[in-house]
Amino acid sequence: MSEDYEARAQRRMHPKLRSLANSDITVLAAKAEVQGCLSVQPEIAEAVAPLASAISPADASIRATKVNDLDPAGRWGNAELNIFIQSARPLPPGNGRTLGALAVRRVSVEEAENFAGDIDTVFVEHAETLKVPRPIKGSATSTAPLKRAISADRAKHGDGAGVLIGIIDVEGFDWTHPDLVDDKGAPRFTSIWDQGARDGPFPEGSDYGRLISRADMVQALADAKTVKVSPHDLEPQSQMIVGSHGTHVASIAAGRTGVCSKAEIAAVLVSLPDSDLERRTSFYDSTRLLDAIYHLINVAAGRPVSINISLGTNGHAHDGSSPLDRWIDALLTEPGRAICIAAGNAGQERPEAPDDLGYMLGRIHAAGRIAAQGLEHDIEWEVIGDRIIDASENELELWYEPQDRFAISIRPPNGEWIGPIGPGEYLENFQMRDRTVLSIYNQLHHAANGSNYISVYLTPFMGDPVVGIAAGTWLVRLHGQIVRDGRFHAWIERDDPADLGDGTHYWPSFFSERSNIDASSVSALACGHRIVSVANLDEIGRKAHITSSQGPTRDGRPKPDVAAPGTDIIAANGFGEPDEPWIPMTGTSMASPFAAGVVGLMLAAEPRLTAAQIVGILKATAQPLPGGTFEWVNDCGFGIIQPEQCVRAARQLMIDHDAKGRFS
Numbered sequence: 211m212s213e214d215y216e217a218r219a220q221r222r223m224h225p226k227l228r229s230l231a232n233s234d235i236t237v238l239a240a241k242a243e244v245q246g247c248l249s250v251q252p253e254i255a256e257a258v259a260p261l262a263s264a265i266s267p268a269d270a271s272i273r274a275t276k277v278n279d280l281d282p283a284g285r286w287g288n289a290e291l292n293i294f295i296q297s298a299r300p301l302p303p304g305n306g307r308t309l310g311a312l313a314v315r316r317v318s319v320e321e322a323e324n325f326a327g328d329i330d331t332v333f334v335e336h337a338e339t340l341k342v343p344r345p346i347k348g349s350a351t352s353t354a355p356l357k358r359a360i361s362a363d364r365a366k367h368g369d370g371a372g373v374l375i376g377i378i379d380v381e382g383f384d385w386t387h388p389d390l391v392d393d394k395g396a397p398r399f400t401s402i403w404d405q406g407a408r409d410g411p412f413p414e415g416s417d418y419g420r421l422i423s424r425a426d427m428v429q430a431l432a433d434a435k436t437v438k439v440s441p442h443d444l445e446p447q448s449q450m451i452v453g454s455h456g457t458h459v460a461s462i463a464a465g466r467t468g469v470c471s472k473a474e475i476a477a478v479l480v481s482l483p484d485s486d487l488e489r490r491t492s493f494y495d496s497t498r499l500l501d502a503i504y505h506l507i508n509v510a511a512g513r514p515v516s517i518n519i520s521l522g523t524n525g526h527a528h529d530g531s532s533p534l535d536r537w538i539d540a541l542l543t544e545p546g547r548a549i550c551i552a553a554g555n556a557g558q559e560r561p562e563a564p565d566d567l568g569y570m571l572g573r574i575h576a577a578g579r580i581a582a583q584g585l586e587h588d589i590e591w592e593v594i595g596d597r598i599i600d601a602s603e604n605e606l607e608l609w610y611e612p613q614d615r616f617a618i619s620i621r622p623p624n625g626e627w628i629g630p631i632g633p634g635e636y637l638e639n640f641q642m643r644d645r646t647v648l649s650i651y652n653q654l655h656h657a658a659n660g661s662n663y664i665s666v667y668l669t670p671f672m673g674d675p676v677v678g679i680a681a682g683t684w685l686v687r688l689h690g691q692i693v694r695d696g697r698f699h700a701w702i703e704r705d706d707p708a709d710l711g712d713g714t715h716y717w718p719s720f721f722s723e724r725s726n727i728d729a730s731s732v733s734a735l736a737c738g739h740r741i742v743s744v745a746n747l748d749e750i751g752r753k754a755h756i757t758s759s760q761g762p763t764r765d766g767r768p769k770p771d772v773a774a775p776g777t778d779i780i781a782a783n784g785f786g787e788p789d790e791p792w793i794p795m796t797g798t799s800m801a802s803p804f805a806a807g808v809v810g811l812m813l814a815a816e817p818r819l820t821a822a823q824i825v826g827i828l829k830a831t832a833q834p835l836p837g838g839t840f841e842w843v844n845d846c847g848f849g850i851i852q853p854e855q856c857v858r859a860a861r862q863l864m865i866d867h868d869a870k871g872r873f874s
Contacts, residue, residue, distance in 0.1 A: 223326035224335040225636070225651035225665040226605075227293070231319055232639055235287040237672045238319075243486045244602055246339035246495035247292045254287055255490035259676070286319040292497040293317060294533035295325055296332040296657060305417075306497075307504070309537055314497050333657040335533060337495035338523040338734070339703075342482050343380065343455055344555060344571070345797030346757075348778065350453065350790035355780040358462070358469045358804070368857065370470030372817075373810045374400070375463050376506035376517035377477045377803070378499060379456030382449040384784035385427050386441050387457060388791060389465035390475070397427040398464070399475045403505055405498055406448030406481030413505050419481075422447070442785070447479055450785050453793050457784025459520055462803040465782060469807025469853065470516070473814075476509045478502035480521065496523065496534045496735075503541065503549070514546040514813035518806035520799035522554050522733030524574055524701045527609050529765040531659035535738040542740040542821035546813060549821070550742040550806040552798035553770040554733035554759035557845065559726055568757060570594070573720035576700040577727040580616070580690035589686040589700060590722035593623075593668065593679055600679040604668040604719045606686070608700040609764060612660050615692035618652060620666065623682025630689050633662065645671035646679045659765075668719075683722065699730060699764050729844050731759040732769050740821040742809065742828060743769040744802040745846055746776030752835055754845035758798055761844045771825055772832045773846040774808075776801030808853045812860040819860055827863070831855040 220228065230238065230248065239258040242248040295301065295313045306314040311332070317325070326334045377383070384390065385397040392398055400423075403413050407420030422445055430441040442450060456479060464470045480498050483489045499519065506517055526532035530539070538549060558572035576589050593600050610616055619629030622642060629650070631637050636651040647669040654662050666686065671677040688698065702719055720726070736743040736759075746758035754760075755777050761769040779800040783793035809824055819827075832849035834840055842848050 222331050222333050226336050227322055229649055231323055238289045239490055240672045242490040247337040249290050249493055250490055251288045252491050255487050260486035289319055291317055291322050292337040292493055292495050293322055294335045298330040309540055312533055312537055337497045338525040340494050340521050343520055343799045345795040345799045347453055348794035350783045350786050350793045352790055354792055355467050357467050368811050368814045370473035370810045370814050373473045373814045374510045374513050374515040375470055375473045375475050375810050376515055377460045378502045378519045379459050380480055380482050381451035381454035381456050382447045383477045384457040387782045389461045389467055389782040397424055400424050402477045404447045404479045452785045454784030458781045458795055459803045461782035463518055463807040469804055470810035473810050476506055514817040516806050516810040516813055517549045518803045520552040520802050522735040524703050524734055526734045527659055527764055528734050528737050529659055529763050530737050530739050532734055539738050539740045545818050545820045548809045548824045550744055550802045551736040552802040553736050553743050553745045555757040555797050556731040557758045557760055558756050559728045570717055570720050573726040574702045575727050575731045576721045576725045580693050580696040583690050583693045585690045587688045590725040591684040591686055592722055593681050593684055593719045594717040595681045605703040606666040606700055608664040608698055610662050610698035611695040612655055612662055613694040617689040617691055618664050619687040621685040623680055644680050645677040647671055729760050732761050737763045737769055742805055742825055743771050744805045745770040745773040746798045746801045747773040747850055748777040749775050768842040770847040772828050772848055772851045774801040774804040774851045805851055808851055808856055811857050815857050815861045816864040827856055827859045831859055
């Protein structure tokens with residue numbers, strides 16, 4: 211392997227991939243538990259202790275299981291990665307899909323390095339890990355919601371007939387729920403693709419999961435009466451959680467009480483496994499969202515389709531330049547397609563009560579400006595874990611302007627400064643005195659947006675013994691070497707709280723109250739140019755809900771676009787007791803499907819609308835909160851969504867266009 215090849219591979223491979231490539235199979239097995247883009251063989255996954263239980267809070271150590279004898283393939287075993295590649299030439303067919311210069315591939319670690327070293331490769335990035343949505347759930351109830359009427363004359367403005375509502379979600383879809391069947395009791399779902407199922411049949415163009423057709427559902431309903439079991443026993447899904455998130459979202463968007471009540475529904479159940487073994491042996495990353503979008507477009511088969519995604523991540527630059535954002539934007543150039551995405555639930559910056567820990571999930575963004583060369587800026591990064599150590603990998607991404615040059619130093623709690631690491635330099639897998647592993651990558655001019663970025667990873671020592679990350683305040687110091695602009699933004703890739711089973715948790719890291727900036731917390735996925743980014747409106751409080759993420763994007767664009775009702779929303783209680791078929795939930799996860807339903811009505815009125823036109827109409831018709839103006843605000847966007855006006859404007863737009871002969 212030549213030096214030029216190695217230099218290219220280092221420069222064009224995302225730091226996280228470089229970190230994975232420099233790990234042995236034992237470390238990869240542990241990291242697969244928290245990295246959705248990584249999967250290892252079951253026998254290797256079973257041989258390595260789970261992160262949440264591998265570390266004893268008393269002595270912070272445990273002997274790791276040796277897996278050398280289970281690694282016949284060498285250093286990386288049979289580990290696989292889902293990656294995005296941008297290349298200067300068309301890539302040969304492979305295990306994935308291609309759109310122009312972008313490609314998705316499922317590859318070995320060695321193959322990822324080979325792609326990065328190819329002279330025609332622009333960059334290679336990992337797929338982003340998907341996170342479990344965490345709405346606030348209330349108690350199940352027998353009280354049904356009022357029909358989500360959009361106007362006094364619903365017949366005039368439609369009910370969504372002829373449109374497909376696509377739902378990409380988690381926890382299962384209760385297709386037997388009374389809100390999700392037609393007048394004859396038959397399921398309104400055309401299909402459910404369960405990505406976590408292991409036994410097929412696969413959807414067309416895929417090689418994983420199981421497709422449950424409407425015919426399968428109808429047959430299960432009939433057979434269940436004969437054998438006296440639940441239809442879900444005959445057609446089970448990999449997730450069937452009582453009070454399921456996916457069922458609730460589908461009910462809001464297209465249930466009988468929902469916004470788009472006569473649309474057909476197609477669903478994709480994304481695998482977000484609970485057990486450490488399942489996480490280590492499966493994929494739960496952003497490529498799964500891309501596969502789901504393609505599948506729903508195929509199911510629509512030329513019909514207008516409105517897709518809802520109430521999932522997201524904090525990775526990348528929050529400017530619409532991530533591979534997935536750009537890919538989705540390209541797909542949305544075709545008319546008759548739209549995607550609504552929840553803005554995220556990272557809006558809370560401080561406790562509302564003495565025992566309120568919601569701020570831990572909200573303090574994900576820091577920002578500032580270094581005024582001149584020679585000045586410095588400190589960011590306080592709080593690592594909590596179980597308040598003694600943290601068993602999860604903690605990740606911070608910092609983006610700054612291309613005309614500047616920053617160096618970075620890190621100081622652990624009660625430790626000494628490490629650095630500075632200058633532009634173009636890196637510190638990889640550096641083991642500190644307490645055995646925490648620190649990696650810092652300071653890279654110039656990212657291929658997707660030209661900006662400079664710094665990645666910082668705090669990783670437990672995954673050796674023998676395993677040692678967690680010390681809890682406390684970690685200081686991140688930026689040194690202004692060349693300052694022409696000085697602005698920067700930083701995000702923490704939020705990890706989920708891990709339940710240790712004894713009443714304690716490993717909590718995610720967050721910025722201190724002093725360092726946190728209560729803006730630009732919209733999920734990276736909700737920063738795309740053509741998607742509809744939706745905030746959570748608290749209708750009773752006449753404001754955005756405290757947990758609703760705020761804009762703008764890093765490049766200053768106004769996201770979220772609009773706000774929709776998302777607080778204490780009563781909808782279908784999936785897989786619940788028959789006498790308690792409804793449940794209230796709060797979150798942008800509930801606001802986004804309301805908007806997706808409205809978009810479905812718009813497409814039913816005029817199927818030729820483009821995604822860009824839909825976003826424009828939503829902005830133009832939105833109504834500010836009382837006392838507000840028509841200016842964009844960072845928590846509610848351009849205002850509250852107005853369904854009746856949206857449908858009227860959609861219909862009128864095409865009447866005007868047709869009158870001028872543009873579509874004749």
